[in-house]
Amino acid sequence: MAESTLWWLLGGALVVLELFTGSFYLLMLALGAAAGALAAHLGWSPTGQLVAAALIGSAAVVGLHLNKRRHPGDPSVRSLRSVNLDVGETIQVDAWQSDGTASVKYRGAQWTVIRAPGTPPEPGLYKVSELIGNRLMVAKA
Missing domain, CATH: 2.40.50.140 (Nucleic acid-binding proteins)
Structure with a gap:
């Protein structure tokens, strides 16, 4: 099985898990998995794929967290x-x-x-x- 397929399956599993839990952060991690899959399609090494997935996923999670903190939710x-x-x-x-x-x-x-x-x-x-x-x-x- 190709490395990119494993990344796409991981991304899909994270999306399904998000649907069950409602945690938007899992979608941000799925973006990281998609970045890992794209890196695999580009022929990057497994280390490069992991770094790409970690950087994109982490940046998305941190960005979402900062955005949520800046924009409070609706009043009770x-x-x-x-x-x-x-x-x-x-x-x-x-x-x-x-x-x-x-x-x-x-x-x-x-x-x-x-x-x-x-x-x-x-x-x-x-x-x-x-x-x-x-x-x-x-x-x-």
Whole structure:
């Protein structure tokens, strides 16, 4: 069996594995395998093929990682007002407990409130920014 065929089979296996796992990084590694196959078609040595596959695959993985870090994903569905009508509502927090939570009466029931990252634990008015399970995440109003 030709070396290029092995590279193409490896690339195909990586694509199939990506379809099962949903990890886009496996597609980047499949690009590396395709580069190895093309290097084999060009008559490169096995070492050259491996280096080509490693360089292209690694560069694609690093590029994808940097792109994902630069462009954050969509906001959580739990923080969309169109999904949860509590988002954007104002509540009064009288005191915070030592564990970083508070208990407030909201819509006729007792709710546990947690602070959004960077929100100081001070009494006052807060806006609901997200609903996490049965807890309200709030930020300073």
